[in-house]
Amino acid sequence: MSGRRSRAELVTPAEPGTLVTPGDPGRLVTPVRPGPEIRRCTCGAAAPIRPEESMPVARIRDHFERRREDLIAMLLTIQRGLGYLPEDALLDVAQLTKLPVSTVYGVATFYEQFRLDPCGRHVVKVCRGTACHVRGGDRILRELRTAFRIEPGETTDDNLFTLETVACFGSCALAPVVVIDDTVMGRMTPYRTRAALERLDDVAAPVVSEDQALVT
Amino acid sequence: MELTTLRRRARRQSRALEKSPQPVVEIGMGTCGRAAGADDVLAAVQKTLDDVAPKGRVMPVGCIGLCYLEPLMAIRRPGRPFVYYGGLTPERAAEILRSSIVDDDPRPEHAKCTRGAGSVPGLPDLWDLPMMKPQVRIALRNCGLIDPERIEHYIARGGYQGLERALRMSPEAVIEEVKASGLRGRGGAGFPTAVKWDIARRAPGSGKTMVCNADEGDPGAFMDRSLLEGDPHAVLEGMLIAAYATGAERGFLYVRAEYPLAVRRLRKALAEMTEHGLLGGDILGSGFAFDLRIREGAGAFVCGEETALIASIQGGRGTPRPRPPYPAQAGLRGRPTTINNVETLANVSAIMARGAAWFAGYGTEKSRGTKTFSLAGNVARTGLIEVPMGTTLGEIVFEIGGGALDGRGIKAVQTGGPSGGCIPIRLRDLPVDYESLAAVGSIMGSGGLVVMDEGTCMVDMARYFLTFTQSESCGKCMPCRLGTRSMLETLEDICGGRGTPEDLIVLETLSEAVKKGSLCGLGQSAPNPVLSTLTHFRDEYEAHINEKHCPAAVCKPLMVSPCQHTCPVGVDVPGYVAAIADGDYLAAVDIIRERNPFPAICGRICHHPCEQRCRRGELDAPVSIRSLKRFVADWYFEQDLPAPEPFPQTKEERVAVVGAGPGGLACAYFLAQEGFPVTVFEALPVAGGMLAVALPEFRLPRAVVEQEIDYLVARGVTIEYDSPIGDDRTVDDLLHEGFSAVFIAAGAARSRPIGIPGEAEGIEGLYYGLPFLEDVRLGRRVRVGSRVAVVGGGNVALDSARTALRLGADEVRILYRRSREEMPVTALEYDQAREEGIEIDFLVGPTRIVRDNGRVGGLECVRMALGEPDAGGRRRPVPLPDSEFPVEADTVIATVGQTPDIAFLRRDGIAETAWQTLAADPNSLATNVPGVFAGGDCVTGPGMVIDAIAAGRRAAIAIRKYLTGDDSPVDVHDRRTEPAEPLELPPTEGDEVLEPRREPPALDVSLRAACFDEIERDYSEAEARREAGRCLRCDLE
């Protein structure tokens, strides 16, 4: 897609045979096989991975029974660690579970939760549920699309925002609902959404480019 | 710890908490509460409490269902009830807490209600609130009352008694008990729970499995989330009972990953259960073993389908498979599997604890018990509710939900999400149960209930749901995959202004095919939103297709801005409002006149539907569009501008207009603008129709009407006064006199009689609305007595009443058969009348006029109630038996309606309708006689002024087309041309910096009764420009 830059930085994969240290639940540390470069998502939500740390992919190795039934849970765990599902992670999971890669890919693309591309530093999700639709949620989405100049599912060029839609957050009584990173915000308007985005620490400039002058 | 010991301890703790000499603060910490800012409130409360009562406790609780009041907190001081406060900010919460504890002032002015023993003067009890009173909380019995993360709280309120009881019974007996309760699955289809269990129990094979489906997939529904967050043990207990009854050894809770808080609380609950012997090898020493795990769903609506859900739990793509075999026979890993929904299971635990008979005592014959609903959308009180089955839609929407929000009328209720349908509000008496909902094309569904008002477009709703189902269709079967896609494309065409009448047939055919041919429930039910809107709101589809008009002003491609689209004549509202903001008043008047030759009149009396759709209204209050129009029109007439030039006559064909009311004059004006020579024939010596003879001076001064008519004449419209069309000079004669086309705009000026005994001709003191107003307006002598009764409820009723007051009546009373809701008058008119001291009695109908010596001696009346809706959707008033009562009056003004007087056209053979109106094509206004067109009140019955002007404009376009041989349909709506490149977008949609709507000044009410002076005044220039600056410029969006 034009104008979409890579939003990942390179992470050197760990050497094979790194010390095996069982960590906290969900943060188990085990060796990984050497592999091609693995990119880490720059989104703030992802756990920081220093080169000496192992990949979350590796964590799941001991944490799960590696059965087919655990496939979705494994993918969710990886995504929570990395912010997305890199291709190599899918290959790893296929190997661990002894499932064909096509099956793993099939599952990863079937469910809405999974993302195959890294996301921006902040993920802005707009509810598209019935209650939010009736209360004007689509106008918030429209506003953000114009402001970010991207479509849902994409990330801004500066890597700051990923825009997504969700079927319903279950906060319909407070519609329309917007979720920024993990904060659920109810009774939103286009203006309040912009204001909330501008309050994020690392968003210095107005969320909207100058020529649009949406904010005064 | 043994359950009995645990229970004893829990009860002790809860008693101690109740008697605690320390304050307790409950804060709703469900997802709703958090979304509204409960986290910050909690922090502020904790900080304050540390300060003023360090031993006090803050207790996070689940959602009590008053979501519209979130963030919500309840404070209890020793020996007092809990006092609830809503809509809190952290500062306000801290302030209330401090004042409550330190100053012993619970700040009742901020409080909503109390709970528990004791009371606070002026505050209702929680359970007596209008939102709570009709509810029966079985599944939600603990929600919002306990700390969901503490099993003791659940146990102290009777938790796990149902399980204990079940374990003492045989599994068959448990199934019998559930059968006796009449419980049906709450996930949507309503299959009897006991039957499902029985099949699973009897199914051969080992490794039976129990699944709780908590993959709440319906957008717009949140019952399951609230339950899991607010009372997880109620569900888990039900699951254990179900497992015991069906013989399941293992279980899965399939929860949406989008509900992290619910997942967390469930994990906590499972740990507590294991700790207390409620899970594992030998539950409560009964020998029953059960292993329970959580599975997070990764977001797929189709997983609501049982076979798809099983595929997903097994780690695969959630696609359904054909049945049989049913999951109860061969489900998860091929083992017999029972799948129940969250709410069903929460009911099971209550049924086992309190008995089947108790549960079956609620609800209807076929639908026992209660149902939870998440009440959302355009309704005043949103939240989580639980009502007995059979409660009517009206009770839910109006009593519990408090009716409309933003003053827009409620149009429909949607149940069942993308698998359900839209039910028009005229079916408000529909009992909510499985069968009744199915009968009107919807389904119960899991409990999403979204209220839609006039600002919701039903075609857009159908399109919206199809977008959802189309993208959620798993693609396995063809009818669903392709069918939903082509249905969506058709709907997008209609919403985009590309629809054709055949599209409706296409939609119906496709709907049937998808319904019949799809493999699973998703496809089978996907057409429901389309079919139900097609059944109940076909007129909206037709408006989109035939008129390219979206009545709710939602479908963007059809319009430039919602206000312009809603304006019957399509005035470029944002354009002229912006011109006013810029101070370019002349430009503003020109913009209005492009579509409406009467800016000063409409600036005074238009019922301004545009303001109803003004987006600014969703933020605070709509822009005062009408008053701005008035301001700028008055500005125009105050200037010393050179008289306007007549439009150049460029056409040969002469056109005649019959009737110089607003419709006729508008038609003449627009035809003159096109270059046609036009003559208007008016029977009276004045022009303006109703505007000139019926509207009272205090609302529309005569001078204002005259100056607008002068303007029209100056632009080249010829008016012939005292020139009735009828027996002496027929429409046919006009055609022979050389007029190429005739537009009939005869209005509806004949007053209808009430039709009650005593209404004889000539009785003194009885008047009819229109002649009464006309006599007063034209300065004839009219006398009213001291007690005036006005019968009716429309504009004419209000105007007559207010006129009578100004003529010196001491007491004026309006008697109206229906209620305020049905009164077709603006809030401003109504409020002004009330301010002036007019009494309005609703639901009263006169039955007889009492005669006293040839004079009116009073009225006999009955009380009415609103019954079934009539064809127009208004509820029909029915007299209540034995409710007769007398009303004292010496003057009666009857204003029960007007009808067109079209007898004068009989000789012309123009077709009429059954309602004594002229029959004309809705698009072209053409009658059956070539060259003769008709519009306005004489076609539609009495309507609004702006509708008459719109008919005039439409007729002008149609006549031009007729005279130029263009037979394409009339298209009056402006459409968005290009995605308008944002020039300079509106300044503030900020709630922090909202400039409030301000009304123009008005004549003091104390002066009004004595004179006919105009009530409303103009904005000052500064006020007008500020008000204009409130516009959000939706046209540039």
Ligand code: FES
């Ligand atoms: S519809 Fe938006 S939160 Fe449910």
